[in-house]
Amino acid sequence: MKKNVLIIGAGGVAQVVAHKCAQNNDVLGDINIASRTKEKCDAIIASIGEKNAMKTDGVLAGHALDAMDIEATKALIKQTNSEIVINVGTAFLNMSVMRACLDTGAAYIDTAIHEEPGKICETPPWYGNYEWKRADEAAEKGVTVILGAGFDPGVVNAYAALAKNDYFDKVTDVDIVDINAGSHGKYFATNFDPEINFREFTGVVYSWQNGQWQTNKMFEIGKTYDLPVVGPSTAYLCGHDEVHSLAKNMDGADVRFWMGFGDHYINVFTVLKSIGLLSEQPVKLADGSEVVPLKVVKACLPDPASLAPEYTGKTCIGDFVKGLKDGKEREVFIYNVADHKDAYNEVGSQGISYTAGVPPVAAAMLIASGEWDVKRMANVEELDPKPFLNILNNIGLPTRIKDENGDRALDFS
Incomplete structure (x- = not known):
């Protein structure tokens, strides 16, 4: 104890x-x-x-x-x-x-x-x-x-384990879907530390498919999911933490992570990345000093904690799991829906x-x-x-x- x-x-x-x-x-x-x-x-x-x-x-x-x-x-x-x-x-x-x-x-x-x-x-x-x-x-x-x-990672890993243990004889696919259907009212902001948030999306997208690591570009592959409460939502194949452990622990099942992004986020992100402002590598200024562009962007964006008071809407995060049960194909969606305003009222966070x-x-x-x-x-x-x-x-x-x-x-x- x-x-x-x-x-x-x-x-x-x-x-x-x-x-x-x-x-x-x-x-x-x-x-x-x-x-x-x-x-x-x-x-x-x-x-x-x-x-x-x-x-x-x-x-x-x-x-x-x-x-x-x-x-x-x-x-x-x-x-x-x-x-x-x-x-x-x-x-x-x-x-x-x-x-x-x-x-x-x-x-x-x-x-x-x-x-x-x-x-x-x-x-x-x-x-x-x-x-x-x-x-x-x-x-x-x-x-x-x-x-x-x-x-994610965390609860979605538990959802995958629950599906494997209780709902399938063999799991073939785990598609983790993270949709934030809320609005913070800012022109542009990230929900987590901007430095960590952007780093997830500026490199190679890794997924585990057909027994090997597959690589894609960010925003290269998208699909629409019709989800409980939040409705039809467009999500994009992303690299994410949980894929790296579930690839080892789900007995060969394909594992992919999908996150929802609006057109506005994608446009701003693309501009920032295209002109080098999301780089984690230092650059030298005319006066000889060095800065890390990504840290400058972080300093200019709203503190994620400051978004909470005005945040409205809901999130839906869960696992679409496919596989075989008693010789038949089946699919389940194990998920949670959270409300931004309820979270703020309870603990003061979004x-x-x-x-x-x-x-x-x-x-x-x-x-x-x-x-x-x-x-x-x-x-x-x-x-x-x-x-x-x-x-x-x-x-x-x-x-x-x-x-x-x-x-x-x-x-x-």
Whole structure:
């Protein structure tokens, strides 16, 4: 049994994580939030107070921390007696924070694959370049490391595992579809850190098909899905984190990721990319100084957390899974619908942050209870999905399924 959570990061997703930890602090214990800027932690703490979110009296504190400093992170883990670390800072921090957890024995949870600032869309399987290299050490030390426990990756991995375990004898196709049918009212903005967001779409698109990695260009392949609640939506084949682990763990099934984009987003993105403003490589200015164009664009765009008050509409994210059951072909769609305004009213964040921030708290609760305290490294689809989805049903992200028997809620209790 583990307790006491250290949250790394203080952006929109961290705000959701902190609120949900507060709502479940009877299970999770002390809550500490760490960021380079302590004022951001304090703002989250204030918002928890405004919502009266703490389920029971307990520790809720903010700390200044450079999480790239492994020794400083280790010291804070020990100082706060944190046995679970939820890393929702930038993906550049993953290996440093994981190192601190491996050295201290604290369980580690993140929501995305590690990235290096000077590299994008790395050779598959991307996890194999970084996190998976520490798998043997995690097992030898008995340290629980849960990778990619957001929504996508994360919940969609659990949906794939659920389909494989309960709905098919053999899975042939997993198509993950992420549609944000909401509106933030800005001319142009990204729902996550712009630097991380753009890096997903400026390189090669990798998918796993016919037993090998297939490459495409961004926006090269699109299709329209008619989805529950949000209706017909155009999505494009993209590279994404979960493809890299599901390719290994879905027994040869084709795995693709599709994300919805409007024409306006595509036009702005194309212009920025075409003139080099989305490059992660430094360029020299006339005065001899250097800047990274992508960081300049990030500085000019709205902070994703600032979008929440005016955000309206809904998201629909899920897995279309095809395969064989009792010798017959079938298809199911396992999904969740979230509402931006509901998310803001509850935790002060928009729906994209909400869907990303609730799942790592569910994972933390399962580590606290022992069900997911596996004392090794695991991607979400390698774990029993039902306890995870059951908690999500109860804390804000209910699962539904649409198949030949209709559209209905799934109960895992």
